[in-house]
Amino acid sequence: MTLLGIFVLLLFLFSLVSRPVNRSLLTPPIVFTAAGFGAALLATRLPPGAADDGIFLTIAELGLVLLLFADASHIDVKLLRSVRGLPVRLLSVGMLLTIALGIAAALVLFGDLTLWEAGILAAILAPTDAGLGEVIVTDERVPRQVREGLNVEAGLNDGLAVPFLLFFMALAGSAGGQHEARLTHFIVEQLGFGAAVGIVIGRGGGWIDARARRRGWISERFGKLGFLALPLLCMLISQPVGASMFIAAFVAGLATPRTGGLAGHGIEFIEDWGQLINLAVFFLFGVLFASAWPDLRPVHLVYGLLSLTVVRMLPVALALTGSGLSAASVGFIGWFGPRGLASIVLGLVYLEHALGAMHPTVHLAVMATVLLSILAHGLTAKPVAARYGRHVASLPDTAPERAGERI
Numbered sequence: 001m002t003l004l005g006i007f008v009l010l011l012f013l014f015s016l017v018s019r020p021v022n023r024s025l026l027t028p029p030i031v032f033t034a035a036g037f038g039a040a041l042l043a044t045r046l047p048p049g050a051a052d053d054g055i056f057l058t059i060a061e062l063g064l065v066l067l068l069f070a071d072a073s074h075i076d077v078k079l080l081r082s083v084r085g086l087p088v089r090l091l092s093v094g095m096l097l098t099i100a101l102g103i104a105a106a107l108v109l110f111g112d113l114t115l116w117e118a119g120i121l122a123a124i125l126a127p128t129d130a131g132l133g134e135v136i137v138t139d140e141r142v143p144r145q146v147r148e149g150l151n152v153e154a155g156l157n158d159g160l161a162v163p164f165l166l167f168f169m170a171l172a173g174s175a176g177g178q179h180e181a182r183l184t185h186f187i188v189e190q191l192g193f194g195a196a197v198g199i200v201i202g203r204g205g206g207w208i209d210a211r212a213r214r215r216g217w218i219s220e221r222f223g224k225l226g227f228l229a230l231p232l233l234c235m236l237i238s239q240p241v242g243a244s245m246f247i248a249a250f251v252a253g254l255a256t257p258r259t260g261g262l263a264g265h266g267i268e269f270i271e272d273w274g275q276l277i278n279l280a281v282f283f284l285f286g287v288l289f290a291s292a293w294p295d296l297r298p299v300h301l302v303y304g305l306l307s308l309t310v311v312r313m314l315p316v317a318l319a320l321t322g323s324g325l326s327a328a329s330v331g332f333i334g335w336f337g338p339r340g341l342a343s344i345v346l347g348l349v350y351l352e353h354a355l356g357a358m359h360p361t362v363h364l365a366v367m368a369t370v371l372l373s374i375l376a377h378g379l380t381a382k383p384v385a386a387r388y389g390r391h392v393a394s395l396p397d398t399a400p401e402r403a404g405e406r407i
Contacts, residue, residue: 036286072253198251
């Protein structure tokens with residue numbers, strides 16, 4: 001049976017037991033990653049084209065774009081204004097320090113990496129994953145502003161990481177030899193153009209849809225397909241103009257009207273497709289990990305552990321200084337910075353630009369970190385959220401964590 005056949009069969013079997021699995025500590029990414037790993041070990045060889053990096057990159061990008069658009073569509077923009085700059089703190093000071101610490105840890109642990117290669121590794125692992133964090137951002141025991149802040153961080157930090165990744169790749173000589181002045185240009189193109197594309201597609205698409213619906217021109221079935229077309233347009237338009245498709249998709253989701261035709265069932269429809277593609281990516285990650293794990297060394301796992309703890313949590317603690325949040329909240333936000341789909345996509349972007357000459361240490365460190373995150377964050381999400389929810393309930397009504405209850 002081909003990998004596609006195994007995945008489809010697994011999807012059907014998982015649906016039969018999805019309710020009891022959801023009540024357990026297991027998460028869909030854990031199940032599908034393990035299944036991909038097992039399928040690869042049992043197969044004598046991969047089918048031709050099964051590990052085609054170009055196809056894998058396209059699938060992963062599509063899944064991330066759909067996920068970011070759908071997640072942004074749920075965000076309460078009014079609430080974000082009351083969170084004392086939580087997303088801004090995480091996306092500025094927090095992210096810059098995360099990249100800096102990631103570089104330092106890589107230089108200490110890996111003697112075969114140059115400064116710029118260490119930067120590549122740190123940039124790939126800097127963004128958090130909205131998909132792996134879904135259990136947290138949908139758990140109502142967690143304060144709304146914390147959930148929204150983590151969701152916005154995950155939605156924007158992958159796009160923010162792209163300029164740094166391209167910058168370090170240029171200095172490492174893997175992207176054509178551009179120099180440092182190109183960083184500003186990358187930021188303007190990736191972030192500025194990405195936001196512009198997102199606003200035009202999200203707001204413009206919503207405006208056109210509203211008028212067509214008032215005239216009774218849109219059927220329910222094709223209305224959902226039209227909603228799906230918006231993030232796809234972000235993906236298709238961003239590439240030729242040099243914008244970040246991820247920033248564009250997230251901003252388009254924010255800009256899309258919350259009422260009318262582009263809400264409700266349309267969001268559910270796109271979330272279902274995004275979930276399907278994301279599970280396929282984790283299954284393929286398991287397949288690829290099966291070929292990489294014999295080369296893993298303890299040092300790669302050590303870097304992965306540092307990436308999920310010190311490299312993430314210390315910058316978050318510094319970024320949230322003066323926010324008024326309790327130590328438990330700072331620790332919770334710091335811990336739930338999972339590395340998954342976004343890092344897989346950026347790793348594949350690096351592989352594509354490096355023309356297949358990806359540094360083996362970078363490759364193995366990314367694989368180890370993502371696997372550890374899938375397991376650690378997946379298994380701890382529910383129990384830690386429950387404990388944190390009890391902590392928040394014990395706080396006074398004036399606590400920043402409870403600001404969402406007063407809106």
